[in-house]
Each structure stands twice: as structure tokens, then as C-alpha cells.
Amino acid sequence: MLSPTILLLLIPLILFTQTLVFYLRNPLRKIPAVHPLAPFTSLWISWIRWRSYENRTLKAAHERLGPVVCLGPNEVSVNCVQGGIRDVYAGGYEKGGNVKGGFNWYAFFSNYGGVYNMFSTGGNKAHSARKRMLSNVYSKSAVTASPALLAQTSSILYDRFLPRLASTFSKDSGVLNIYALLSAATMDIVTGYIFGLKSSSNLLDDPEQLEWFLDLYNSRRSFNFWPQEYPELTAFVEKWVRYDIVPKWVGEANSEIEKWTKDMCESAARVQQQSEVNVEDTPSVFRQLYAALSKEMKKASDEKADLIPQIASEVLDHLAAGFDTSGITLAFMVHELCCHPDAQSRLQKELQTLIPPLVTLSSPGLPDPKTLDALPFLHAVVWETLRLHPAIPGPQPRVTPPQGCCLGSESKAYYVPGGVRVSASAGLLHLNDEVYDHASEWRPERWLDLEKLDEEKRRDMESRWFWAFGSGGRMCVGSHLAVYQMKYIIAALYSNYATSIIDDTRIEQIDAYTAPPGSDKVMIRLQRLDI
Ligand code: HEM
Numbered sequence: 001m002l003s004p005t006i007l008l009l010l011i012p013l014i015l016f017t018q019t020l021v022f023y024l025r026n027p028l029r030k031i032p033a034v035h036p037l038a039p040f041t042s043l044w045i046s047w048i049r050w051r052s053y054e055n056r057t058l059k060a061a062h063e064r065l066g067p068v069v070c071l072g073p074n075e076v077s078v079n080c081v082q083g084g085i086r087d088v089y090a091g092g093y094e095k096g097g098n099v100k101g102g103f104n105w106y107a108f109f110s111n112y113g114g115v116y117n118m119f120s121t122g123g124n125k126a127h128s129a130r131k132r133m134l135s136n137v138y139s140k141s142a143v144t145a146s147p148a149l150l151a152q153t154s155s156i157l158y159d160r161f162l163p164r165l166a167s168t169f170s171k172d173s174g175v176l177n178i179y180a181l182l183s184a185a186t187m188d189i190v191t192g193y194i195f196g197l198k199s200s201s202n203l204l205d206d207p208e209q210l211e212w213f214l215d216l217y218n219s220r221r222s223f224n225f226w227p228q229e230y231p232e233l234t235a236f237v238e239k240w241v242r243y244d245i246v247p248k249w250v251g252e253a254n255s256e257i258e259k260w261t262k263d264m265c266e267s268a269a270r271v272q273q274q275s276e277v278n279v280e281d282t283p284s285v286f287r288q289l290y291a292a293l294s295k296e297m298k299k300a301s302d303e304k305a306d307l308i309p310q311i312a313s314e315v316l317d318h319l320a321a322g323f324d325t326s327g328i329t330l331a332f333m334v335h336e337l338c339c340h341p342d343a344q345s346r347l348q349k350e351l352q353t354l355i356p357p358l359v360t361l362s363s364p365g366l367p368d369p370k371t372l373d374a375l376p377f378l379h380a381v382v383w384e385t386l387r388l389h390p391a392i393p394g395p396q397p398r399v400t401p402p403q404g405c406c407l408g409s410e411s412k413a414y415y416v417p418g419g420v421r422v423s424a425s426a427g428l429l430h431l432n433d434e435v436y437d438h439a440s441e442w443r444p445e446r447w448l449d450l451e452k453l454d455e456e457k458r459r460d461m462e463s464r465w466f467w468a469f470g471s472g473g474r475m476c477v478g479s480h481l482a483v484y485q486m487k488y489i490i491a492a493l494y495s496n497y498a499t500s501i502i503d504d505t506r507i508e509q510i511d512a513y514t515a516p517p518g519s520d521k522v523m524i525r526l527q528r529l530d531i
């Protein structure tokens with residue numbers, strides 16, 4: 001019989017030997033490790049994530065150790081194009097779930113108690129079936145040519161956004177938190193396109209509902225770590241230890257947002273059945289998804305299936321992803337334009353060339369989307385903000401394919417086995433000084449006269465290293481809608497006003513996957529332009 005003392009000594013010895021054997025057999029040990037503990041345990045990188053130190057840690061690690069680094073016994077980070085994002089993202093590595101050992105970090109983004117959607121689906125096959133249903137309605141040609149979206153945007157800008165800006169003068173002498181208003185505008189436009197104007201949100205006209213929504217939405221942000229990184233542990237502790245790692249009210253906040261979305265779906269379903277629908281009430285995305293899913297159900301002879309939960313889970317992600325990311329980008333755009341008055345006046349001059357001008361007198365006429373899209377300086381301002389302040393700057397995890405892969409440059413490539421978590425971050429790729437001169441500075445001019453640059457340099461800047469919307473099969477489906485609405489909103493603001501900063505304390509982006517300003521506020525003063 002072993003005495004308890006010997007047994008107690010044996011347990012750590014066994015654990016130690018196991019870890020050592022795993023380490024010696026693990027090909028990742030050849031990859032430079034971000035910390036001496038990283039190849040032995042994932043607890044180290046979890047600790048960094050929990051403390052919200054991931055961005056600065058990865059930045060320093062790649063600077064010190066090169067484009068491929070080991071973050072844990074089953075995780076690497078890449079920060080290069082060749083042997084990096086080109087292989088992982090354009091190469092179609094899955095979000096996980098299907099590969100052995102591959103954990104799907106995005107499962108967290110399913111709604112209504114686990115109804116998967118385009119964003120949260122791990123495997124490529126199920127994902128592409130859903131993406132095929134939706135990529136057309138979000139394509140650049142569909143967005144640019146949509147009479148419904150143009151009518152929705154016109155109504156939201158002229159009847160809500162500009163009047164709201166004007167009303168700040170009577171009470172607050174032109175001072176406001178522009179971030180909240182920009183978020184309201186993006187939510188109204190995105191839900192307008194999805195559900196039609198009649199069924200969509202109206203956060204711009206309803207300050208109380210706007211506050212209600214932003215509070216619900218933003219308060220949940222700090223509780224992502226446990227359910228996202230350790231979903232099973234979180235569920236276990238909540239069930240058996242009866243301890244709520246995530247406070248109850250976060251779940252309640254999610255339910256409220258889910259109910260709000262479902263109501264909009266049901267309203268769009270009613271509008272869809274009417275014989276005549278006003279152009280601005282067309283539920284473009286809802287209608288498309290409804291038709292595609294009905295067809296699928298018919299094939300599966302399941303005609304009685306209730307489509308609303310499926311549609312609601314899908315579009316909830318679109319409206320959340322859509323308003324949040326575009327709102328963040330616009331907030332930083334306004335902030336940078338306040339800090340760069342020369343750029344601001346250059347933009348205003350360019351906007352004055354629009355026909356009709358984007359001022360209340362032109363209502364409901366809007367300049368044509370193609371004309372707006374072709375304004376070079378507006379484009380440069382949007383692109384430079386997406387580069388320096390990508391709304392999703394943090395790691396986008398994928399899982400290496402079962403057969404394993406090679407990552408890194410030709411001269412220094414590493415074998416990575418299957419089922420390993422691998423990610424790149426837009427925030428780091430965009431800070432490459434070799435591609436973007438003075439990369440840490442906001443310089444919209446870098447995007448002008450690109451045709452004068454040599455072809456390689458131009459492609460590096462515009463496509464290879466520009467990663468605000470990701471790349472490959474899981475690239476952002478809403479990028480064209482995002483650019484469309486951001487250009488109209490910023491054009492409406494700067495066709496009528498000049499802006500200056502009142503308070504930008506804690507403006508820096510938080511260290512997270514989606515990264516708003518730390519203070520959740522951008523306080524500015526408006527000044528009417530003489531037009
Ligand atoms: C400035 C605005 C936006 C930015 C910076 C942005 C960025 C991104 C990024 C980086 C991804 C890839 C994420 C990953 O794989 O981890 C993504 C995916 C996605 N985005 Fe956006 N996005 C924006 C606007 C929108 C809008 C307006 C919509 C509304 C439809 C949208 C819907 C989606 C969806 C559904 C996905 C998942 C696509 C898939 O898995 O195939 N996004 N976005």
C-alpha cells in the first residue's frame with residue numbers, strides 16, 4: 001500500500017511528467033514563445049486576456065520574436081501576409097467546431113439559446129450555405145443600386161439626424177456626445193435596410209430608447225471573457241456551484257435585445273404580406289433571407305417550420321455587428337477630424353461640390369451613391385480611420401486543418417499540427433511601418449494618388465495588409481453597407497457643421513475584439529457652417 005504522503009508527492013510528479021512529455025512531443029515548441037510558460041500551459045495567455053493586456057502583449061511579442069509566435073501549447077499568433085493571413089484566412093481555415101480539438105470561439109455569438117448564424121457557424125460547409133443566401137443582398141452593386149436603401153438613408157438623415165444635430169443648439173449650445181448619435185444613425189440605417197423603415201429602429205428620435213439600448217449593449221462587454229474562453233467551465237460552475245460568473249442581468253439584457261429584434265422581424269413579416277409596400281418600407285435583407293430559407297424548408301419538406309427564430313438569430317448579428325463597428329469607426333473619424341482641422345476643412349470643401357448638397361433644403365434629394373463614393377478625400381478619411389482604428393482590432397481565431405500546415409516565411413517556416421488555434425489581428429497588421437509610412441499617425445493623404453505609387457506598394461496598402469474587414473470566405477459580409485452608410489453620415493455632418501473636441505479623456509480603444517473608445521463617449525461642439 002502507498003502511504004498518503006507518497007501519493008501526494010506522486011500526483012504533482014505525474015502531472016509534471018505529463019506536461020513535459022506533451023511539451024517534448026509538441027511541434028509548437030520550435031516556435032518562439034511569447035513567455036517561457038506559454039508552451040506548457042494556456043493559463044498564461046488566458047491570464048493576459050483576462051487582464052485585457054492582449055494587444056500590447058502581442059504587439060511586443062511580434063516585434064521581438066517575428067511574425068509567428070507561440071501563445072500556448074495549442075495556440076499561435078501570426079502577423080504577416082505570406083505564410084500568415086493569406087494561408088489562414090484566404091486558405092479557409094475553419095472557425096472551429098469540426099476539427100478534432102478545435103474549439104469554436106464564435107459559438108458565443110449564437111443567439112436565442114444557441115441558434116447558429118453566419119457569424120457563429122464553425123464549419124465551412126454550413127457556413128457557405130448561409131453565406132450564399134446573403135452575399136448578394138449585401139454586394140456592392142445591390143447596396144449602391146438599392147432604391148429602398150437610398151430612400152431609407154434620405155429619410156433617416158433629413159428627418160432625424162440633421163434635426164437632432166440642430167436641436168442641440170437650443171438646449172446645449174451645440175455640445176453633444178456624438179458617439180451615441182452616430183451609433184443611433186448606424187442602427188437606424190442598418191435595421192432600415194434589413195427590415196424596412198416601418199419595421200426598423202428609430203433610435204435617433206427616441207433618446208430614451210437610445211440610452212436603453214446602448215446601456216444594455218455596452219454593459220455586457222466586460223463579461224465576455226469566461227463564457228467565450230471557457231464556455232464549459234462557465235456552464236458547469238453556474239449549474240453545479242450555483243455561482244453566476246456572468247451576472248444574471250447580462251442574460252436578461254440579451255433577452256431584451258433578442259425580443260426587440262424578434263419584434264422587428266414579425267413586423268417585417270407583416271409588411272411583406274401587404275399587396276403594396278412603399279419603397280422605403282421594403283425589408284430588403286429580411287425578404288431575401290425569408291425566401292431563401294423557405295426554399296430550403298420546402299426541399300426538406302418541412303414547410304411548417306417557423307422561420308422567424310432562424311431569421312432573428314441571423315439578423316441580430318447583422319444589426320449588432322453593423323451598428324457597433326460602424327459607430328466606432330465614425331466616432332474615431334470625427335475625433336481625428338477634430339484633431340486635424342486642415343483635413344476637416346479639406347473634407348468640407350470637397351463636400352460642397354456635391355449636387356444636390358447634403359443640406360436640409362435639398363430634402364429628400366441625396367447625392368448619388370456612386371458620386372459620393374468617388375469623392376477622393378472622403379474615401380481617404382474613411383480608409384485611414386479603418387486602418388488606424390479598426391473597429392475589430394483584436395485576434396480573429398481560426399483552427400488549423402486536420403493535416404496540419406506550415407506557417408511563416410519561406411526562410412523561417414514552422415510546422416503547425418491540426419486543431420491548433422491560430423489568429424491574426426488587424427490592429428497589428430495595420431501598424432506595419434514598411435507598408436504604411438509613419439503607421440501610428442492618422443494621415444488620410446496616404447490614400448490619395450495611389451496610382452502614382454508602384455503597383456506592389458499599392459497592393460500592399462490597399463489589399464494585402466489592409467484588414468479592417470478581414471479576408472477570405474469569412475470576410476465581413478456587410479462591408480459595402482458599412483462604407484455606404486459611413487460616407488453618407490459623415491457627409492451629412494460635415495456638409496453642415498464644423499466640429500471641435502470638448503472632452504476626449506480615455507478616447508483610446510479598449511483592448512478587446514470589438515474596441516470602442518474607453519470612455520464610451522466623444523464630446524464635441526458643433527458650429528454651423530455658412531452655407
Ligand atoms: C466599419 C464597419 C465594419 C467593420 C470594421 C466590420 C468588420 C468585420 C470583420 C473584421 C469581420 C470578420 C470577423 C472574424 O472573422 O472574426 C466581419 C464579419 C462579419 N460582419 Fe462586419 N464589419 C463592419 C460592418 C458590418 C455591417 C454593417 C454588417 C451588417 C450586415 C456586418 C456583418 C458581418 C457579418 C454577418 C460577419 C460574419 C461573416 C461571415 O462569417 O461570413 N458587418 N466584420
Ligand SMILES: *[C@@H]1O[C@H](CO)[C@@H](O)[C@H](O)[C@H]1NC(C)=O
Nearest residue numbers: 055056059393427509510515
Ligand atoms: C495596441 O497596442 C499598440 C502598441 O501599444 C497601440 O499603438 C495600439 O493603439 C493598440 N491598439 C488598440 C486597438 O488598443
